[in-house]
Amino acid sequence: MTDRWSLTETPAMYPGDDQESRCPATSDLTAPQSATLAALPSVIGPVLRTVTCELALGHDGDHIAFTGAADDGERWWWLYWASDRHRLIQVDTCARASINGPHRDECLLAQDHSGPHSFDIRATCVIEKAVRA
Numbered sequence: 001m002t003d004r005w006s007l008t009e010t011p012a013m014y015p016g017d018d019q020e021s022r023c024p025a026t027s028d029l030t031a032p033q034s035a036t037l038a039a040l041p042s043v044i045g046p047v048l049r050t051v052t053c054e055l056a057l058g059h060d061g062d063h064i065a066f067t068g069a070a071d072d073g074e075r076w077w078w079l080y081w082a083s084d085r086h087r088l089i090q091v092d093t094c095a096r097a098s099i100n101g102p103h104r105d106e107c108l109l110a111q112d113h114s115g116p117h118s119f120d121i122r123a124t125c126v127i128e129k130a131v132r133a
């Protein structure tokens with residue numbers, strides 16, 4: 001059986017065990033928020049009803065989760081929430097990328113997010129995508 005981990009060959013300076021765990025917070029979109037997303041032009045993919053925070057465990061500030069991309073994927077919409085607020089807003093993606101040999105991992109989080117970039121957060125699905133690309 002092929003070990004797909006050997007394909008990624010994690011650099012010594014970024015041992016896998018040092019990657020951050022993901023924040024487990026979840027939130028439901030409100031009916032008006034779902035309606036706002038559903039009404040956007042050229043939404044790609046299903047509109048999510050329940051989202052999970054995509055930042056690293058223990059991050060500062062609001063939780064942030066991707067909710068959908070409108071205008072053929074040009075505009076990304078995110079849910080920002082905390083105990084006392086709950087906002088659906090359009091924010092560009094973070095511009096940072098990690099160059100790891102032939103791989104270029106773009107950060108898939110919202111611009112100006114707190115904590116580490118998505119490529120430094122443990123997420124098996126992202127690694128699988130990078131290997132197959």
Ligand SMILES: [Zn+2]
Nearest residue numbers: 023025053063
């Ligand atoms: Zn969070």
Ligand SMILES: [Zn+2]
Nearest residue numbers: 094096107117
């Ligand atoms: Zn980032």
